[in-house]
Amino acid sequence: MLAQQRRQAILERVRASGGARVADLVRELGVSDMTIRRDLEVLAERGLVAKVHGGATVAGPGSTEEPGFAAKSARQQPEKEAIARRAARLVRPGTAVALSAGTTTWTLAHFLTDVPDLTVITNSIGIAEVFHRSPRADRTVVLTGGVRTPSDALVGPVAVAAVRGLHVDTLFLGVHGMSVRAGFTTPNLLEAETDRELVASAHRLVVPADHTKWGTVGISTIAGLAEAHVVVSDSGLPEEAREELAARVGELIITDPHQRNETANR
Template sequence: MLAQQRQQAILERVRGAGGVRVADLVRELGVSDMTIRRDLEVLAERGLLEKVHGGATALGPGSTEEPGFTAKSARQQPEKELIARRAARLVRPGTAVALSAGTTTWALAQHLIGVPELTVITNSVPVADVFHRNPRADRTVVLTGGVRTPSDALVGPVAVAAIRRLHVDTLFLGVHGMSVRAGYTTPNLLESETDRELVTAAHRLVVPADHTKWNTIGISTIAELTEADVVISDAGLPEDARMELAERVGELIIAEGSQ
């Protein structure tokens, strides 16, 4: 195995597991301890991982890191399900709702398939697919056009133009992160522009976001914390975050198991 191939294998192992030990890599790749340490040094110098005593770990997420939809959908599944179930209670029959891209809004879509006379606006391919696979004659689904992102959002000028003349009762906004300083953020510049247009189009803004989103910051702000009428999170949300959100948003809802 060439050095470049070996280093790529190491990097994939680190990204998949979050970290590796030198001893494990020596055994798996069949090379010397010194070779592995040299490989880790090269990868660390390139800013691809962080060397630690006895091995290496993955770097923390950057403000522009955008995991794919499949990777994100595997995270915090129980929390997202609770949040989605609680968010669905805010949707009345005969209304127009917008669902931005995200794995929590995708979970929400599955709780809305039985709501009659619903109009759904979305820039999410997976969200649109949920409704496509569960058709109703009294439902209208509008999927915006645009350029597809790693998180399966349709973004850019085409999406913005499609949304600009629309008006919805409620927007459920999926976010990469939220904080007092940065508000609700995304790691994708084009997605933030599209999401801001969705915020403008909505009478009510609901942000369904699990506790891991707190103090995570993407490169671009979609909206300030105070712009949300409702934030729905889970029991893992820290007490300081609850206090900050309670002071700044219209309503903070903690979705718990009994709901």
């Protein structure tokens, strides 16, 4: 087996299983320990795997990696539904809300279709479509223009211009990641600019984000943690993250996707 073929086999093994041990690769491929370690070094230098003690794992996402909407919508579905259900309770009839693009905010939109006398601002075609499929005479939906990103956001100067000057009661902000150092982030620079304009338009900022977003950092910061009035997450959020968020945001609400209850920290 040629070196390139062997490295491709190693990469497929790591991607299929999420990781591989050097000892197992030595046995499966019939080569020396040193050869496997050299192959892993080459794959790691190319950013295809992440070397760990005794083997390798799938390479972590970079700060500019932006998964598509379909890929993200399949992740953490029970958590997103529990978060969206709880976040919907923060919306009162007769108010104006903004929903930025994202799979959690898209899930939230389904829970808002029965709220009367609602004005919705969004930069997501998918979210606008949710409301279009459940029409109400007392609802107004404003869809910004802009350039479409892989995550289904309309961004850029046209989107920014559409949002600027608007005032909404609550913004539900979809985020790629959140951390103490970087705050709420996105891997798309133009999306960050549009989202920052949405934040500026809102009287209240609510961030619905499942536990996997903690510690993930995109290339551009949308807002600091302290700017969020409410963060709605799920019971998978680590205790350390809960303490950090509770100390910085106005209110942290934790939902349980299995029991339909939540706790709040102010």
